[in-house]
Amino acid sequence: MTITFIGHGYVGLVTATVFADLGNKVYVVGHTPEKIERLKKGDPIIFEPGLAELLQKNLEAKRIHFTTEYETAVGESDVVFIAVGTPPQTSGAADLSAVFTVAEKVGKHLKKGFTVVSCKSTVTIGTNQKVAEIIESVKQKDADFAIASCPEFLSQGTALANTQHPDRVVIGSDSKKAIDVMVALHSVIDAPKIITNLASAELIKYTANAMLAMKISFANLIALYSEKTGANVESVLDAVGLDKRIGRVFMNPGVGYGGSCFPKDVKALIQIGKSLGVDTMLLEGVDTVNSDARENVLQKILTSTQGKHIAVWGLSFKPNTDDVRESPALYIIKDLLQKGFTVTAYDPEAIPKTKAVLKDTISYADNPYDCVKGASALVVLTEWNEFKELDLSKVKELMKIPNIIDGRNIYDSEKTKELGFAYSGVGR
Numbered sequence: 001m002t003i004t005f006i007g008h009g010y011v012g013l014v015t016a017t018v019f020a021d022l023g024n025k026v027y028v029v030g031h032t033p034e035k036i037e038r039l040k041k042g043d044p045i046i047f048e049p050g051l052a053e054l055l056q057k058n059l060e061a062k063r064i065h066f067t068t069e070y071e072t073a074v075g076e077s078d079v080v081f082i083a084v085g086t087p088p089q090t091s092g093a094a095d096l097s098a099v100f101t102v103a104e105k106v107g108k109h110l111k112k113g114f115t116v117v118s119c120k121s122t123v124t125i126g127t128n129q130k131v132a133e134i135i136e137s138v139k140q141k142d143a144d145f146a147i148a149s150c151p152e153f154l155s156q157g158t159a160l161a162n163t164q165h166p167d168r169v170v171i172g173s174d175s176k177k178a179i180d181v182m183v184a185l186h187s188v189i190d191a192p193k194i195i196t197n198l199a200s201a202e203l204i205k206y207t208a209n210a211m212l213a214m215k216i217s218f219a220n221l222i223a224l225y226s227e228k229t230g231a232n233v234e235s236v237l238d239a240v241g242l243d244k245r246i247g248r249v250f251m252n253p254g255v256g257y258g259g260s261c262f263p264k265d266v267k268a269l270i271q272i273g274k275s276l277g278v279d280t281m282l283l284e285g286v287d288t289v290n291s292d293a294r295e296n297v298l299q300k301i302l303t304s305t306q307g308k309h310i311a312v313w314g315l316s317f318k319p320n321t322d323d324v325r326e327s328p329a330l331y332i333i334k335d336l337l338q339k340g341f342t343v344t345a346y347d348p349e350a351i352p353k354t355k356a357v358l359k360d361t362i363s364y365a366d367n368p369y370d371c372v373k374g375a376s377a378l379v380v381l382t383e384w385n386e387f388k389e390l391d392l393s394k395v396k397e398l399m400k401i402p403n404i405i406d407g408r409n410i411y412d413s414e415k416t417k418e419l420g421f422a423y424s425g426v427g428r
């Protein structure tokens with residue numbers, strides 16, 4: 001098929017590249033000419049493991065094309081995916097303005113005959129219906145279309161594998177014709193297909209993210225109980241997680257969830273609940289416990305540090321991504337700066353994006369060892385694998401005061417103490 005993606009972020013570019021690799025002709029439409037030129041040359045702009053190589057392969061095969069023009073791309077396509085950002089407004093509700101802006105442009109350029117327009121962006125219940133109304137109001141008479149919601153579940157850091165081998169594909173539509181096209185497009189993807197209506201597809205995405213966020217907040221809540229009782233949160237969760245109804249996956253205590261999805265989607269689901277008159281107490285608790293988890297680690301730094309210079313390992317909101325949106329690390333660093341600390345940070349991928357936010361308010365190190373030189377505390381805020389393998393004896397020699405605050409529980413507390421560090425993890 002010929003398909004178009006509007007937006008080339010973590011969702012748009014990854015899914016576009018995978019669909020190109022599956023043999024489709026794929027257009028990607030962006031609105032920044034400079035970025036489109038970089039993409040045409042094979043620079044994915046974002047960091048996602050394996051993406052640069054797969055993009056290059058499909059550029060060479062001429063299966064993926066980048067443009068700022070809607071006319072050719074949308075005008076040739078059987079399916080148009082909207083994959084633009086839906087950031088939070090100050091109220092917490094999703095800002096859908098980019099979705100509506102591009103919906104109008106898509107509508108104006110639909111080809112004669114039938115096209116499926118599908119939102120990959122995470123959107124509030126009822127948004128796809130509004131997209132349909134916008135398109136209906138601007139399309140040419142001989143253009144026929146139907147809407148299908150196809151929410152995306154990829155996880156940054158493993159996005160290619162998640163897209164190639166998803167746990168499920170959700171297709172929500174009130175049009176049999178649209179469902180048939182979407183099922184055909186996804187037929188080579190070996191995963192259960194959930195065919196449902198528009199509202200269910202929209203709600204599925206929020207439900208999945210809220211449930212995952214709740215697992216993390218639950219683990220963080222039990223970590224606080226553990227710290228106050230002498231229990232070890234890891235043992236508690238290991239035992240509880242063996243119950244098949246619960247499961248251990250994704251129940252990790254630490255510095256809290258971040259990124260461009262969980263924080264905004266939990267907040268948006270709260271706003272959706274309020275507008276529907278549904279009690280949002282549970283979701284508000286998930287959000288509050290997440291802020292408390294960050295605060296808990298901050299307090300550990302403040303109470304255990306005897307100097308004013310802190311080394312931070314990890315800036316991205318999770319490993320294997322360069323994304324620092326809503327990253328707990330950036331929140332904690334800003335708090336430390338406000339309290340008069342100086343910070344040197346290291347991250348394998350996220351320094352350029354951190355520099356765009358924190359500028360020169362902190363120093364940046366080229367490697368983890370340089371980062372800790374002269375520091376009174378080392379704070380681990382992202383669980384990159386490379387941090388797990390480092391020589392902690394060398395780290396101790398380089399630090400002014402050997403004190404580790406392990407916000408991701410990546411080190412064995414006993415072994416670290418044996419090496420001569422003061423050590424605090426989360427919930428143990």
Ligand SMILES: NC(=O)c1ccc[n+]([C@@H]2O[C@H](COP(=O)([O-])OP(=O)(O)OC[C@H]3O[C@@H](n4cnc5c(N)ncnc54)[C@H](O)[C@@H]3O)[C@@H](O)[C@H]2O)c1
Nearest residue numbers: 007008009010011012031083084085086098121122152156
């Ligand atoms: N990142 C994830 O892990 C993930 C997973 C599942 C779903 N989602 C959802 O998918 C959507 C996109 O997320 P993302 O992480 O890819 O965001 P992103 O910020 O990485 O990318 C957004 C893209 O939209 C483009 N864009 C914004 N306004 C535009 C406009 N007016 N015209 C054309 N392009 C425009 C941007 O240039 C960018 O390429 C969001 O709704 C998000 O909640 C994200």
